[in-house]
Every structure is written in structure tokens, then in C-alpha cells.
Amino acid sequence: MDIEMGNISVGVDRDLIVKRYMSLDKFESLLTSGKLYFPRFDRFVDQLEGGITGQNYPDISVSLEIFDLAINYRASDPASPEKEQAEKRINEINNETFEGLFGSEKKLNGDTYLKTINSWLYANCWTDLNHECEAMWSLYGITGAGCNHDEYCPRCERTHGTSVCIETTVGSILDNLEFDERYNFSIQKVEYIDHKTTKFGTNELSTKPFYSKAKHFSYENEIRLILWPDRNNISFDYAFGKSTVNDEKKVELKIKNMSLFINKIILSPVPLKTSIEIRKSHNKNYQSALGLQESLSNKKLKAKIESICSAHSVNVQIVDSDLNQVITTDCYTYAEGIR
Incomplete structure (x- = not known):
């Protein structure tokens, strides 16, 4: 149910659990700045973002x-x-x-308007998938996400296994963001559409396109936070050079209490190569998968995250990725799996 609160619009349940995948650098930047970053729409890789349909x-x-x-x-x-x-x-x-x-x-x-409206909106994106998503780890959990590097780009390869997924609720986000009165704020669930065939109602054209995305990205299950200026002196003119130009490349909203803003931190799974090496070594040393789950724990990353959190007085639960699961092959792995 939509709830209107002045220039704040909430179209999803407060208790909805949402996640955001990010590199270690971005996580540290989040805690250091104490602010949530909203890039401009026209800086997104997906060029269909915010566009109407034909x-x-x-x-x-x-x-x-x-x-x-x-x-x-x-x-x-x-x-x-x-x-x-x-x-x-x-x-x-x-x-x-x-x-x-x-x-x-x-x-x-x-x-x-169609060519320039995206320069006036800012977005911060989350997912409401109730499970971890391997594709999201790969896309957003590395430093080079969206950089179009080669498949085995060394820069990106070095960041594998060093990212995090922060988990929280919509209510925790709303309660801990310090809103800027210069901007309207809205949080809604994204609808995935076919831009060739979909037609919005005329009463939906003002906002619906900005909460719609090409169906090719439907695996993201996105919950989107959007900001746009709360002003009425922005003009779009067919005459070249007469439209209002936006010089603000980003907007950042201060987070009041980071420990309440973040409910849980999930560590990225250990990289595939590392996982294979750990499994081989463990089986060789113990002739069993007993204790393998613990061996696959991302301990090095956990120590880094604990250190960063401690430095910023942030106290939240830190857990290993569910992708580190060990397949049941004997009574020992069976017993560990049902604990």
C-alpha cells in the first residue's frame, strides 16, 4: 500500500527485507562517509533506464x-x-x-524531455530476493562491476571473495536516512517490461518509467530508491540550449545510525579456485568432509570487515555466504547440514 508523507512516497512494506551487494571498497566508503550514495540515472550502464516505450x-x-x-x-x-x-x-x-x-x-x-529527464533523477538500488544470488555477487560484488573489462580482467579478479552483501529492511532504511528537503524521495518495487510492446497509462508517465526496467534484468528483483529535485523552475525547451541543465552528478543522504541502518553483513563466498583448493586439501588431510564447512569460511574477509566496523563503531551480525554450502556425501556432512 502506498503511503504519502509530504515529499516522501513509500510503495513497499516496511518489514520487507532487502539486500545490496557491494565491493569491499564501496562498503568501507559507506561506513567512512556515513552516507548513502545516489548516482544520476543517465550514468547507468543500462541505456533503457527511465525511458518510455515506443x-x-x-x-x-x-x-x-x-x-x-x-x-x-x-x-x-x-x-x-x-x-x-x-x-x-x-x-x-x-x-x-x-x-x-x-x-x-x-x-x-x-x-x-525524453532526452534529458534522466539527468534529473538519482537512484539507489537494492534487491528483495530472499536468498543470495550468485549473479549479483559477480555483477556488483567486485570493484570493476559495470566496467566492461575482459572476462579475466586482473583488476576484477583480485576483488573476488572480498565483497559483502548488506541486509536490512525498508523500515530500517527509512528510519535512518536523513532526508534532504530539496529532494522528493520515493521507494518502489521495479517492474520488468518489454520496451517494444508495453504501454503505460497516460496517468503513469510521470513516474512509472523510472520504476520499470528491461525484462532481461528481472533476476535482480530490484527495490529502487529515487530522488529528484523538489522545485518547479525546471524547463525543457525544444530550442537548443534553452533547457535547464543539472550540474549535480550525485546526491548523498546522511545515515543517522549505521548499526541500525544495517541489520546483517553477509560475506562473499570464497572464489571458485580457492574453494577447489580448500576442498582438495581438506579431503586429503582428513579423508572426510567433516569440518569442511568451517574450512570454507571466509575468515580473512571477516577479519577485515570486523576491523572496519570496529573503527566506525558499527556493531552488526556478520555471517558467511550460503554459497559455501557443502554437499551431503556421508553421515558427517548430513549431521552438519541439519544443525
Whole structure:
């Protein structure tokens, strides 16, 4: 159920558990700065982010109507009997509007709006998957996430096994963020769509596109926090260079209490190569998988996280990744698995 609180809109349950995967560097930066980072929409790798679908283009722009007018009416000819009709149509086109993020906008400026609206929004993304996701560890748990490096990029390879997933609730986020009155805030669940066939209702065009994402990313189960300026002097103009320009590349919201903001820290699974080596060595030394679960614990990373948390007076539960599970092969692994 949506709850409206001034310029704060909450469209998900407060008790909903959410997770955010991040590299060790980003985790340390989070604790050091004490702020939650919101990058601008137009800096996202996915170029469909925040865009409308082709089905909705005529709801926002009059470009097609202008083309039709130019082709079918000889308005420039003073002797043309269609001149009066064309002038009436031009007046209608000039006054057509749609509801945008900042209120009513002229469709005449629709193309500019579509090209630049993403520069006015900022987002921070979480997932509500109730289990760990190996793909999320790989995509967001390494320093080079989104860098388009080669598959075995040494820079990214060095960060494997050194990331974390912070787990919390929507309520903990809301209660511990220090909101900036200059910005509106909204938190909603992302809907995954086909941009070729989906059509938003005209009453959804102001915000729904920013909570929609290509269905190719549906594995993320994203919960999205969005900020945008709370002001009415932002203009989008079809004339080149006359639109309002946003120079703010990011927004950061202060976190009041980090120990309450984060409910749990999950350590990344040990890298595959390391896991294979540990399993081989353990089986050779003990001729059994008894105790293997403990051997696969990411102890080195845990010590680093404990040190970082201690330095910032953060006291939260730290647990190993569930991806370190050991398959049941005998009575010993069976007994460990049901504990």
C-alpha cells in the first residue's frame, strides 16, 4: 500500500527485507562517509533506464503531428484554402500537454524531455530476493562491476571473495536516512517490461518509467530508491540550449545510525579456485568432509570487515555466504547440514 508523507512516497512494506551487494571498497566508503550514495540515472550502464516505450511516444511528443502537418497542409502558401485550418492545427499542437515528473509539460518539448529527464533523477538500488544470488555477487560484488573489462580482467579478479552483501529492511532504511528537503524521495518495487510492446497509462508517465526496467534484468528483483529535485523552475525547451541543465552528478543522504541502518553483513563466498583448493586439501588431510564447512569460511574477509566496523563503531551480525554450502556425501556432512 502506498503511503504519502509530504515529499516522501513509500510503495513497499516496511518489514520487507532487502539486500545490496557491494565491493569491499564501496562498503568501507559507506561506513567512512556515513552516507548513502545516489548516482544520476543517465550514468547507468543500462541505456533503457527511465525511458518510455515506443508505444507511449505519441503521448509525450507532437513530432509526428508536426510531420503530418508539414506533409498534408500548405500553410506557408497565403493563397492556400487550407491556411486557416493549418493555423488552427498549429495552435492545437502548441497547447498539447502531458504530465511529466515536474508537472504539466508541453508536448512540443517532449523530445527534449525524453532526452534529458534522466539527468534529473538519482537512484539507489537494492534487491528483495530472499536468498543470495550468485549473479549479483559477480555483477556488483567486485570493484570493476559495470566496467566492461575482459572476462579475466586482473583488476576484477583480485576483488573476488572480498565483497559483502548488506541486509536490512525498508523500515530500517527509512528510519535512518536523513532526508534532504530539496529532494522528493520515493521507494518502489521495479517492474520488468518489454520496451517494444508495453504501454503505460497516460496517468503513469510521470513516474512509472523510472520504476520499470528491461525484462532481461528481472533476476535482480530490484527495490529502487529515487530522488529528484523538489522545485518547479525546471524547463525543457525544444530550442537548443534553452533547457535547464543539472550540474549535480550525485546526491548523498546522511545515515543517522549505521548499526541500525544495517541489520546483517553477509560475506562473499570464497572464489571458485580457492574453494577447489580448500576442498582438495581438506579431503586429503582428513579423508572426510567433516569440518569442511568451517574450512570454507571466509575468515580473512571477516577479519577485515570486523576491523572496519570496529573503527566506525558499527556493531552488526556478520555471517558467511550460503554459497559455501557443502554437499551431503556421508553421515558427517548430513549431521552438519541439519544443525
